[in-house]
Amino acid sequence: MTGSLTVPNPPVTAAPPGRGGDLPRLLPASGAAPVGLRQHLDAYGALPTARSPGRLLREVAAAGLTGRGGAGFPTARKLAAAAEARPAPLVVGNGAEGEPASSKDSSLLWISPHLVLDGLQLAAEVIGSPAAVLYVRRNQRLHAGLAGAIAERAAAGIGAARVDLVQAPDRFLAGEESAVVSRLTGRPALPAYRPVRGLPRLAPGRAALVQNVETLAHLALIARYGAAWFRNAGTAAEPGTMLVTLRLADGRTSVAEVPLGTGIAGLLGLEPAAGHLAGASVPSAAGPVQAVLAGGYHGAWLPAAEAAHLLMAGAALRPLGASAGAGVLAALPADRCGLAETARVARYLALESAGQCGPCFNGLPRIAAALEHLAGPRPDHRARADLKRWAGQVTGRGACHHPDGSVRFIRSALRVFAGEAGLHEQGRCCGTDPRPFLPVPAARPASDADWS
Amino acid sequence: MTGITHTTALWYASRATGVVTMLLLTVVVLLGILVNRQGRLPGLPGFAVTGLHRNVSLLAVAFLAIHVITAIADPFVTIGLAAAVFPFTAGYKPFWLGLGAISLDLIAALIVTSLLRARMSRRAWRAIHWLGYAAWPLAVVHSLGSSADARSGVVLGALSGCVLATAAALAWRLSQAAREVPRAGRAAAVLSRLPARKAGL
Numbered sequence: 001m002t003g004s005l006t007v008p009n010p011p012v013t014a015a016p017p018g019r020g021g022d023l024p025r026l027l028p029a030s031g032a033a034p035v036g037l038r039q040h041l042d043a044y045g046a047l048p049t050a051r052s053p054g055r056l057l058r059e060v061a062a063a064g065l066t067g068r069g070g071a072g073f074p075t076a077r078k079l080a081a082a083a084e085a086r087p088a089p090l091v092v093g094n095g096a097e098g099e100p101a102s103s104k105d106s107s108l109l110w111i112s113p114h115l116v117l118d119g120l121q122l123a124a125e126v127i128g129s130p131a132a133v134l135y136v137r138r139n140q141r142l143h144a145g146l147a148g149a150i151a152e153r154a155a156a157g158i159g160a161a162r163v164d165l166v167q168a169p170d171r172f173l174a175g176e177e178s179a180v181v182s183r184l185t186g187r188p189a190l191p192a193y194r195p196v197r198g199l200p201r202l203a204p205g206r207a208a209l210v211q212n213v214e215t216l217a218h219l220a221l222i223a224r225y226g227a228a229w230f231r232n233a234g235t236a237a238e239p240g241t242m243l244v245t246l247r248l249a250d251g252r253t254s255v256a257e258v259p260l261g262t263g264i265a266g267l268l269g270l271e272p273a274a275g276h277l278a279g280a281s282v283p284s285a286a287g288p289v290q291a292v293l294a295g296g297y298h299g300a301w302l303p304a305a306e307a308a309h310l311l312m313a314g315a316a317l318r319p320l321g322a323s324a325g326a327g328v329l330a331a332l333p334a335d336r337c338g339l340a341e342t343a344r345v346a347r348y349l350a351l352e353s354a355g356q357c358g359p360c361f362n363g364l365p366r367i368a369a370a371l372e373h374l375a376g377p378r379p380d381h382r383a384r385a386d387l388k389r390w391a392g393q394v395t396g397r398g399a400c401h402h403p404d405g406s407v408r409f410i411r412s413a414l415r416v417f418a419g420e421a422g423l424h425e426q427g428r429c430c431g432t433d434p435r436p437f438l439p440v441p442a443a444r445p446a447s448d449a450d451w452s
Numbered sequence: 453m454t455g456i457t458h459t460t461a462l463w464y465a466s467r468a469t470g471v472v473t474m475l476l477l478t479v480v481v482l483l484g485i486l487v488n489r490q491g492r493l494p495g496l497p498g499f500a501v502t503g504l505h506r507n508v509s510l511l512a513v514a515f516l517a518i519h520v521i522t523a524i525a526d527p528f529v530t531i532g533l534a535a536a537v538f539p540f541t542a543g544y545k546p547f548w549l550g551l552g553a554i555s556l557d558l559i560a561a562l563i564v565t566s567l568l569r570a571r572m573s574r575r576a577w578r579a580i581h582w583l584g585y586a587a588w589p590l591a592v593v594h595s596l597g598s599s600a601d602a603r604s605g606v607v608l609g610a611l612s613g614c615v616l617a618t619a620a621a622l623a624w625r626l627s628q629a630a631r632e633v634p635r636a637g638r639a640a641a642v643l644s645r646l647p648a649r650k651a652g653l
Contacts (some may be wrong), residue, residue, distance in 0.1 A: 155653055188636075190635070193574050204652060337510075350639050351639050351640055351643070352639075353638070353639040354635060355633075355634070355635035355636055355637065355638030356635060358490055358498050360639075361638040361639040361642060362498075362642055363647065364639060365639050365640075365642040365643035366642070366646065368643065369643065369646045443640075447582070450636055451636060
């Protein structure tokens with residue numbers, strides 16, 4: 001299994017100039033080679049450890065840092081809850097990145113491991129934990145690099161907390177907070193059957209603080225440079241920068257660091273003309289684009305003409321069902337069939353169901369099959385009505401958000417590709433290029449062992 | 453002992469509600485097995501089977517309460533409030549009523565844990581819900597032992613029907629459990645069962 005993923009060193013593009021004027025923050029300005037410990041210390045200075053935990057907590061709160069794993073929960077609130085819990089919770093850096101369309105976490109871990117490890121160390125200090133875990137997507141080269149970085153720091157005497165490296169199974173839901181905790185207790189990485197309130201528990205009386213690895217990297221910089229510096233980039237409501245995984249219309253992918261509130265048009269090279277028709281495709285440097293997927297496979301499709309005027313920020317995207325979330329942006333070229341793309345992803349999402357909640361493992365496969373039917377020639381006229389009805393029957397009925405997120409994605413496709421569905425019913429399709437565009441891992445054998 | 457008078461009313465009420473409780477508990481067990489195996493009833497969605505299991509349980513508990521209260525209140529035999537809860541302490545047929553008391557205690561545990569289900573671990577709730585499988589046969593033996601009604605005629609027929617139905621449901625449950633699909637494969641199993649429709653372009 002190991003090493004089957006592509007090496008996480010996509011070309012890192014220099015970010016567009018932001019308001020901070022000091023970007024990128026998390027990744028080196030050029031090149032994609034791992035930053036060694038010496039280079040890291042030269043660039044950022046020593047890990048600040050003398051600060052009192054309370055002061056760092058206040059600084060993080062003033063910075064307005066939110067979780068970069070997708071949910072966007074205020075980091076300071078989670079840290080404060082963990083700092084109060086006794087015994088001290090285990091700190092977990094979450095780099096599972098189950099989302100196939102995202103590679104920002106593995107890029108960050110590959111290129112700037114010491115920034116993430118700094119953040120992990122600081123979080124452990126704030127909450128008084130003697131141990132921390134780095135939970136990372138299954139990839140041999142990445143794990144070797146991280147093990148080297150951890151050993152290098154231990155030899156140099158940096159950080160008090162011991163750091164263990166744990167492999168995340170190659171599943172979409174492996175990074176879900178309660179699934180992470182389940183994996184760390186030796187069980188399969190499945191989401192908890194019932195919703196978790198507050199911090200997830202490893203054992204009775206022992207909680208875990210699970211933070212996305214990018215969040216931890218930002219934490220390491222806030223500890224060094226302060227809240228005011230952090231707020232130099234981004235918007236007042238959503239400060240700071242975020243890593244985004246961009247998939248351009250020509251299929252090229254890259255990871256970039258951008259301030260929140262950056263225009264989507266600039267990121268994807270879209271060139272919207274004034275007075276553009278709502279349903280029409282938008283020219284881009286990488287070819288005409290018909291739609292943009294924002295927020296990954298639990299996010300939403302947006303018509304390209306609409307997306308071109310939006311900013312990469314929750315305030316702009318959330319009302320449309322999309323999210324800045326884990327920072328996935330994909331520009332679907334005009335010559336692909338959006339329904340076929342959605343159907344492929346929907347099948348993948350259905351197969352990634354943890355198989356615990358009936359509405360999810362019964363509903364999502366039916367929805368996926370109906371979408372495949374709709375993506376084919378001359379679908380039944382009832383297919384769209386069936387899909388809409390089933391989508392409503394699945395939403396909110398799972399212990400985790402897998403059915404909700406999947407349905408959000410599928411509903412957005414029915415909305416954005418409604419014209420295409422109409423063409424299919426007449427026996428036509430505007431997709432001329434049958435090659436798959438969005439990345440979907442091959443179907444895997446289904447046994448519970450695949451989750452550990 | 454023929455005819456309902458003010459002295460025999462409670463006795464008749466207790467016997468009648470006992471029979472109804474037994475029938476309802478059987479329905480609860482059958483529905484519980486169906487819910488556990490994610491089975492369906494014709495014309496009902498999955499969650500409605502769960503709802504039916506809960507509502508019939510509530511009805512059974514109501515009849516059980518009347519059955520116990522009337523038996524205690526009946527002046528004809530002395531049972532006592534404590535004997536309804538503590539097994540084998542009744543002044544009348546202590547062994548057979550004791551089995552009923554154990555069954556009642558187990559059912560009380562099921563009710564309390566089901567009310568607190570959102571606040572307890574699913575594993576603990578499941579473990580206690582397994583007691584349902586013990587409460588039912590105890591109730592059957594209690595019925596046979598403590599009441600002559602249940603040893604002949606229509607009531608015996610009904611009780612036999614209950615036992616046969618539950619045995620059949622248990623056999624079905626075990627056969628289903630034997631070919632259980634692992635969690636990770638459930639969605640794939642559903643997908644493979646769906647009628648093949650032409651897909652792709």
